[in-house]
Amino acid sequence: MKNKSSLALLVVVSLLALLPLWMMGILAFSDSTAVMQHHGVLWMPLKPSLHAFQALFSDARLGLALGNSIAVAVVATSLHVFSSAMAGYALVHLPCVGRQWLTLGVFLTILVPPQVNSIPLFILLKQVGLLNSYMALILPAVVSGFGVMLFRQWFLSFPIALKEAAELEGATVWQTFWHVALPNAKSPMISLAVLGFISLWGSFLWPLLAVQDERLMTLPLYLAQIKQQYRDVLDWPILMASATLAILPVVVFFVILQKPFFEQASASEGIK
Numbered sequence: 649m650k651n652k653s654s655l656a657l658l659v660v661v662s663l664l665a666l667l668p669l670w671m672m673g674i675l676a677f678s679d680s681t682a683v684m685q686h687h688g689v690l691w692m693p694l695k696p697s698l699h700a701f702q703a704l705f706s707d708a709r710l711g712l713a714l715g716n717s718i719a720v721a722v723v724a725t726s727l728h729v730f731s732s733a734m735a736g737y738a739l740v741h742l743p744c745v746g747r748q749w750l751t752l753g754v755f756l757t758i759l760v761p762p763q764v765n766s767i768p769l770f771i772l773l774k775q776v777g778l779l780n781s782y783m784a785l786i787l788p789a790v791v792s793g794f795g796v797m798l799f800r801q802w803f804l805s806f807p808i809a810l811k812e813a814a815e816l817e818g819a820t821v822w823q824t825f826w827h828v829a830l831p832n833a834k835s836p837m838i839s840l841a842v843l844g845f846i847s848l849w850g851s852f853l854w855p856l857l858a859v860q861d862e863r864l865m866t867l868p869l870y871l872a873q874i875k876q877q878y879r880d881v882l883d884w885p886i887l888m889a890s891a892t893l894a895i896l897p898v899v900v901f902f903v904i905l906q907k908p909f910f911e912q913a914s915a916s917e918g919i920k
Contacts, residue, residue: 659871669895671690672888672891672892673892674690674691674692674693675690675884675885675887675888676697676700676701676885676888676889676891676892677693677696677697677698677700677885678690678693678697678700678884678885679694679695679696679697679699680699680883680884680885680886681886682695685789691744695753697885699885700883700885700886700888700889701889701893702829703889704874704886704889704890704893708843708869709862709865709873709886710870710890710893712862712863712865713865713866713867713869713870714867714893716782716785716865716866716867717849717866717867717868717897718897719782720782720785720786720848720866721845721849722845722850723786723803724785724786724789724790724844724848725789725841725844725845726841727786727789727790728789728790728791728792728840728844729795729837729840729841729844730798731790731791731795732791732792732795732796732798732828732840733799733825733830733833733836733837734825735754735791735795735796735799735800736795736796736797736798736799736800736801736802736803736836737799737803737825737829737830739754739800739803740752740800740804740806741803741806741811741829742821751800754793754796754797754800755793755797756793757792757793758793758794758797760794761853761854762853764852765788766854766857769788769854770857770858773787773788773858778858779858779859780858780860780861780864781859781864782864784858784859784885785854785855785858785859785864785866787852789844789847789848789851792844795840795844795857797837798839798840799833799836799840802835802836803833806829806832806833810828810829810832811824811828811829814827814828819864836912838905841905842901842902842905845898846898846901846902849867849894849897849898850868850894850898851866851868852868852869852872855868855869856869856872864869867893867894870890871890871891871894873884874887874890875887882897
């Protein structure tokens, strides 16, 4: 009886969580004129239409913003995972003077809100001439204290026997990391990739500060322009269609990685 109650509660909470997405989809596939004339809550598409999506895809800025967001998110996430893995491995398995203080310094960076770093980053990139470029969008996301600490904690439980066996076979530090440690770190790699991709995909403040060229704008900046463009008319189907396109790549990315993520999580629990 208790299990049934818990299941029913989970179903209700899940439905409530999905309700905004359902409403967004309904409005995205509804006719703009019909929605403006309708009063009340919509539970099904009103005069189903693809007009909103057609209007968006006719705008060349959408393809440009979508491509920029995909490129920046994929490249920055890949570099973020790789650099965090190297730093986390080094903090655990490489000789280092003042390791505890260095680890503490990395941990303290997690406590600093990203907004606080925006101005120093802006000044630094301006001084080196990287503002208003793809590098300005990618470089600040390549390293994070959270990613380093995530891999550090994982490598603390990494079997030292595997490392020693590789060293006995004559493997260098890099070979041990690349061929032994990294292939066994799939769980933190997938976790950080999912979190990093979602964070980069929805990032608005930093791209707004870092780039002024419309050719470099990301999807959140494009959505802000769409909202501003339709602020007087308030065309809900177009606004919701743009929001649907914005979250779709994130959903696809998570669906692709959810199976290996849960498999690795289960494997990690089994080892413990």
